[in-house]
Amino acid sequence: MEDPALANFVIAADMMTVDLQTVDEETEVYLALDLFRRSDHQVLPVLSHDRRHKWIGMLSRERVFEAIREAMAETQQAMLEEHAGLTAIEQEGQLHNLVMGVTPTSRDMIQRLIVPMDALGKSLRDADFRRQYNAQVIAIEQPDGSVQCPPDIDRPLRSGQRLLAIVWNDATQPAENAETGA
Incomplete structure (x- = not known):
């Protein structure tokens, strides 16, 4: 052996x-x-x-x-x-x-964005996201990959989140959503 x-x-x-x-x-x-x-x-x-x-x-x-x-x-x-x-x-x-x-117009584009530094800790509403970034957030992807849709416009944004947004190519935005600020 x-x-x-x-x-x-x-x-x-x-x-x-x-x-x-x-x-x-x-x-x-x-x-x-x-x-x-x-x-x-x-x-x-x-x-x-x-x-x-x-x-x-x-x-x-x-x-x-x-x-x-x-x-x-x-x-x-x-x-x-x-x-x-x-x-x-x-x-x-x-x-x-x-x-x-979501079927945006031909001038619009859906993008996955990181949370801007100056929006961290603010809600979509407080950051006036639509007006400041010319984008409508339709969902928030969490760091674990889960998706919050529709987004809570009053919850503070955190690093590690990604925003799924319709980004407009010009300064015009849809009139029907202009007053919510999200």
């Missing part, structure tokens, strides 16, 4: 058995775990995959368990990364649907 620690696991039942269970280097880890479950062995001989079935070493129950734990941790990490990606896609989809629902 190449690993001296394996000698501690080899007991007479592992060496003197009528129903010898073996694995090869191509054996899936879950099949090896099932072989351990069905037998009372602490180690299984590993044989070459070719026709000679040459002895390569021993596989311990502990190593199989470690390999499964490692695989589960990798799977869990991949699922977390995929969830984050799916969440981002969902949030972008919500913004896209919102933009598609």
Whole structure:
């Protein structure tokens, strides 16, 4: 045996058995775990995959368990990364649907803006956002990606937020919304 620690696991039942269970280097880890479950062995001989079935070493129950734990941790990490990606896609989809629902005139443009420095801590109403920035805020994207639509025009703006706004190319703005200041 190449690993001296394996000698501690080899007991007479592992060496003197009528129903010898073996694995090869191509054996899936879950099949090896099932072989351990069905037998009372602490180690299984590993044989070459070719026709000679040459002895390569021993596989311990502990190593199989470690390999499964490692695989589960990798799977869990991949699922977390995929969830984050799916969440981002969902949030972008919500913004896209919102933009598609707004049909500005050809001179207007929908933009995602950072909160201007002089508007931080002020509400859209207090900052007189429409008049000062020539833009109508239709939604506020929070730092976590969630979207507040319609925006609360009385809530103070914070750094990290993004404003989804219709920005006018000239100084004219729609008359029907001119008095709200948002």
